[in-house]
Amino acid sequence: MSNYRRAYNGNTWFFTVVTGHRRPFLCDGRLRALLRQTVRSAKDRWPFQIDAWVLLPGHMHCIRTLPKGDADFSKRWG
DSSP: OOOOOOOOSSOEEEEEEEOGGGOSOTTSHHHHHHHHHHHHHHHHHSOOEEEEEEEOSSEEEEEEEOOTTOOOHHHHHO
């Protein structure tokens, strides 16, 4: 079993999120606007920097940097 370690000091994180059954709906204009609004809302509540974001029909990749001393990336995705 792997022994993973996490650094918890405002690091940069890479994520991939996949839609259920890879359904290709993420590039739909209405849903893209909703995603943008949701990300803005999360950034207002819990600051983070978006370093890169790739939105594809069935999944997305993003690189985010959190503030120093903050490693709660799961709260931002929730």
